[in-house]
Amino acid sequence: MAELAAQGKSPEVLFWVGCAGSFDDRAKKITKAFVQLLIKADISFAVLGPEESCTGDPAKRAGNEFLFQMQAMTNIEVLNGYGINTIVTTCPHCFNTLKNEYPDLGGTYDVMHHTQFLKQLLDTGKLKVSGGSFKGKRITFHDPCYLGRANNEYEAPRAVLAKLESELIEMKSCKEKGLCCGAGGAQMFKDAEPGNKEINIERTEQALETKPDIIAAGCPFCNTMMRDGIKNKEQEGNIAVLDVAELLNQAQDL
Amino acid sequence: MSAVLPNIAFAVIFFGLVGLFVRNIRRIIRNIKLGTAVSRSDQPKKRWLHMAKIALGQSKMVRKPISGLLHVVVYIGFVVINIELLEIVVDGFLGTHRIFALYLGAAYNVLIFTFEVFALLVLVSVFFFWTRRNVVRIKRFWKSEMSGWPKLDADIILYAEVVLMGLFLTMNAADFWLQTNDAVYPTVGSYPISQFLLPIFDGMETSQVIAIERTAWWLHITGILLFLNYLYYSKHLHILLAFPNTYFAKLTPQGKLPNMASVTDEVKLMLDPNADPYANPNGDNPPNTFGAADVTDLNWVQLMNAYSCTECGRCTAVCPANLTGKKLSPRKIMMDTRDRLTEVGQSINKGVAINDNVLHENYVTREELWACTSCNACVEACPIAIDPLSIIMDMRRYLVMEQSAAPTELNNMMTNVENNGAPWPFNQQDRIAWREEINT
Structure with missing residues (x-):
């Protein structure tokens, strides 16, 4: 700048x-x-x-x-x-x-x-998705709390994902009911309080229920949390955790 | 003289119990006013709409379809049957019998018909509510904060509704019997439900049925007035407070935590190289406590929230911390706030000094406060727009700014932010290191 x-x-x-x-x-x-x-x-x-x-x-x-x-x-x-x-x-x-x-x-x-x-870029034609590298892939979107509930934006990330011609599958708690990944409120920087489970594991299990190929995220912290969850479930070979921007960029590469 | 005795008795009971209720409500208002100021009177149009949608229209209630539908039935039943209450009160004062019939004609039949149908629907709904609580044992009704009084309180309310509806239908049935047998009462009203109770009176003397009708009438109205007073001691105030609670709710995006203006002046002073180092940014009025140690540090809307909470537990059921076995329960935060406020209020009632308890030590533990992810799930879930998160955040502010009692890892994070502008110990100059790795 x-x-x-x-x-x-x-x-x-x-x-x-x-x-x-x-x-x-x-x-x-x-x-x-x-x-x-x-x-x-x-x-x-x-x-x-x-x-x-x-x-x-x-x-x-x-x-x-x-x-x-x-x-x-x-x-x-x-x-x-x-x-x-x-x-x-x-x-x-x-x-x-x-x-x-x-x-x-x-x-x-x-x-x-x-x-x-x-x-906006997709709507105005400044960006175009060519080809369907994600065609038929099952993608589930994890709503970041600070985009969704905090600011009422549930549609924009889904609209971008919809352009990928993939199959968008919702988790049982999504949008207003989306479960937190566990990182918000400064939790990212500390250990969790004693309990019987980590929050990101709970959320990862919900994501796995949709049998996804890809878990899409819109937040770097959610991304970390979900990736840790996937590793914990030993699914990192099968399921990718990717940001909406990364998915769109990969689709652009074709 | 003896003819007006029931009227006098009625007036005594009515004014006595309504008066007691008014006194208690004024105490609640007084307690709510112990909270700090917060301006929530802007955008009245939006506020009325918010109230109309959420409180009147129950828009959040029906997000859970089963309990939502049952609740709507009880809610409409409650409102509708209150019209009948009006007639009962007028009859009580004037010594008349079903006075509205004189003026409403055929419409009166429709009215009584409607009341009866709703009375039955309420009974059915209450039966389901009770079953969900006690037989199905839905998890959120059995969390640790619900043991003891809160559990009993919830059941008492359901039983009270059964008793009141039962008395209402008994009264109608006896009335109907007396209309058809011996024509003691004029033939008015329509009794689609209570007509099935008629066999109860088989073989009874007219005088006995009159006694039953009168007893049911008196118990019904007295019961309602007692129930009204019970509200003050129970979790059930939401039937009144849901309305102001939604009106005065926060309308800004849920993600916005309020700015602390008291901090702003000091920060400005710190950042201003030309500032007078001896200046006192707050003049002669030092700011109150930073954050909330006790209920009196919370704002009045937060305190009203506490009185409005009916302990349904929808917040706790969606709380990520609670779901994974942590101690935090947003419902408990609201219950603790109310319990502490009640404790403070009782001291004021008795004119004795308020004890040294504080909300954050004696009611809410640090472990609960630090388990929150500030995800707003509890705020979103509340059917009447209660904001437990704001209370958690205010108590965190107290712990950090007044007591320097943040968990060590968070202190490390904050030191990093202070030193190098990021929560991790990286050099601020490297913020753009990724540019070298980009291939365009």
Whole structure:
């Protein structure tokens, strides 16, 4: 973004990569897939790179409002400094925080989750799905809490998946009733409290009931959780856990 | 003189019991007002609509079709039969008998017919409710927080409804008998259900049937007034509070956690290089506790939520933590909040000092609070828009900001965020390392 600004240019959209998308090896693949899609669709976009910092979501959910607001205000200063209007992000947690919690602190942007953005690109014809590399594949979509219940978006990721000509099978609890993967509310960064099962195992079992070839996710943390679940069930050879962006990007490769 | 005695007796019972109820309701309002301020009067149109849809229209209730349908029947029955209550009260004061019949003509028959049908439907629904609770033993009714009083409370309510409907039908049956035999009462009303009870009175004297009719009439109205007072002591206040509860519900996206304005000023000061280091951002009014240690730190809507909860457990049944055997139960959070608020309220009633208990230590444990994934499943599931998550988050805020009592791993995560802008210990400069790996 700094380079673009130095040239006096401003991008159509800012891609907020998020911590997972920047540092987690698995999530980086989602970042790269999404960037490739943006390039294919000829979208002028930028990332903040080293100027991006945690949105503060895990701190806020852990109860540390001070740290959250410090992060938020620093980020808002950067975003407003560059005159950013539109943000797209591959992380529903960043999406929720940027969209709903930044306005109160002076940061108001048009924020989209990448599945919403990809749906737009498909709808306007900027991206086209050619061929049916996923034809006949059974895909089940795991709703991220922070996209679904938190922000009422259930259709965009499904609309993108529908373009793949695959067979979309719903789990018994989906959409409003979707079961959490277990990572939200800062749980990603700590061990679970004592219980009789891990939440991601419970959710993986629900996913396995649909006998899927692919579990589609829309959140880097859900992705990790579901992948761990699949490993635990020793199904990693049979079932892939892929982000909606990765699926679309693979379909584009044909 | 003796002719007006029943009227006087009625007035005494009526005003006595309604008065007691009013006193208790005012106590509840007083307790709710112990909560902190929160503005929920914006967008009145949207709020009325929200209430109409969720409370009046039961839109969330029917997401579970079986219990939803049964509940709708009991709910409509309750509302409809309350019209009959109006007649009973007027009759009680004036010493008249079925006074509405005089004015409504044929419509009165339709009315009584409807009441009777609903009375039966309510009985059937209550039977199913009881069966689901006690025979089928649906899991959410048997969670640990439901043992003891909450379980008994739920059953008492069902039994009370059976007794009240039974008295209503008995009263009608006796009335109908007296209309046809000896014409003690004028022939009014239509009795599609209670007519089947007529054989009870076979071989009885007219005076005995009159006694039964009067007794049923008196027990029915007294029972309703007692039930009204029972609400205060039970989980059943939702029949009233569901309406304000949905009206004042949070209308912003469920994912939005409210901003703490009290923190904002301090953070601004910290980030401002030109700030006066000795400035006191809050003037002479230091902020209240950060987060919630006790019920008085919660806002009034959260406290109203607690009184509104009818312990159906739909929240707990979908809670990922509870489903996997953790201690957290969103329903218990609401029950604990109400129990603690009741405890505080009782001290105020008695004019004694409030004890040192606090919600987060003596009722809700840290283990429960840290098990939450903030997934909003409980909020989404609540048929009357209660928000248990907001209470959990407020207590987490207290633990972290007042007591620095976060789990170690979370402290590590927060240190990372502070030091390098990510929850993991990576260098912020490497945020764009993925660019080198991309092939376009």
